[in-house]
Amino acid sequence: MGKALYYSFTDWNGYQADAKFVGLKNFKTLFHDPSVGQSVVVSLIFVFVSVVFINIFAVLFAVLLRKASTWTGLYRSVFFMPIVISPVAVAFIWRSMYSYDGLFNYMLNMLHITSQHPGWLTDSKLALLSVIIVNIWRSTGFHMVIILAALTTIPKELYEASEIDGCSPWQKFKFVTYPLLMPGLTLSVILSTISSLKQYDLVAVLTDGGPVNATKVLSIKIIQDAFRYNQSGYASAISFILLFGILAVTILQHMILKKREVEY
Template identity: 35%
Template structure:
């Protein structure tokens, strides 16, 4: 009897949260899936067209290029951001006096909104902006670029802003992983004569596996769905070189009023994020258990 009352009480407490989740998550998701099978152009009339929108989507060169750009962008952000975050965490882990101050400074960019950060970097990236001016003062004129106007480097320039904003998060997560490493293991490694690289490779890196899993998952989810940075910095240009799936969705719905195609593209992005992040998480969890 008491168990039944406990279950009933738990269900009653869960109902408000479930209702909010259903209204703001499940219903829009189901509505989006259904919309992608229609020819809706923003009006009240919709005709069921089956997989027509998806066939059109995969035959659309612009959308497929945006898909490739999204994957490349996510890969660049993942590798560079996690590498820099790990290097920073490794350098700060045993420097107690400066660790808190430096990690707080690294987190400061994340307090700025992505739109504001994009505006700041748009000025730095200008041909006469801060980056090219600094390179000129250092005598490195050969490295000066039209950062956001060159299709070959614009995507990487946009990714650099993302990395600058969130490398502090990666660093802090790795620092939390370092805090969980037993000091006895490190002391034993030192007694055995292990140098700094050997301690990192044999002791620290395996023990940082849970932090790596969290970092990879968060980075993939955030970078695959990137929208703010390319929208403000380049608008998807030049020559669609920084166009992403999120930007394609935005243009389909708000510029072209093609709600059905926008929904189909959103479903593609959703599946991409779910498959990639889930696969990465599963593989990294297996690695954790194998260590």
């Protein structure tokens, strides 16, 4: 990190020994670079949609699988399995399903929804959503485990008391489960935000930032500038902007969500 910080103040091209010190030039340039602005917007959309749905599904599945039964262990394993698989392998599997004659277009034709073959990864209007879906599918199981761990800390006596008071299942969730779930949910939201902001593997294999930069998140922008265009000094500057952006977002999330936590 120290060397990266040093190179962010140079014009280092990534392979020559000499690097000319340019001061704040890289940082000034990136704030006026439209491609950086576009990558920030794409990253924010990617993060917002991913974090919202990852945590909604994580809470939903955790609540459904909270009670132990014959098949609960199997269901938990099935939901957790995607996070164990290499993200590169996951991306190749989904890229195959998204292909012109892949599973999704086959299902659309079989169900007579459409005779056309949508370009899931080649259409600029669909590509980002397609990548987000893969990220949600892969990450939900991990965050479900976090929520399940938080659910186990809630005393059963509180649910028994709510039943005596005549609470409906929704009221139990709203007034008992949700408030006491906030510590686990805070952790889940922060971790899902960090992982989504620095997501690279899935995007690189699925689209490599295309089509027409529709999925070019900041991590893709950094890698391409450093290794494809030999602008390692400039890429280092962008990487530190990403670092401080992640710090700012996570601190803000922690401050906001921490206020919603309750004690019993």
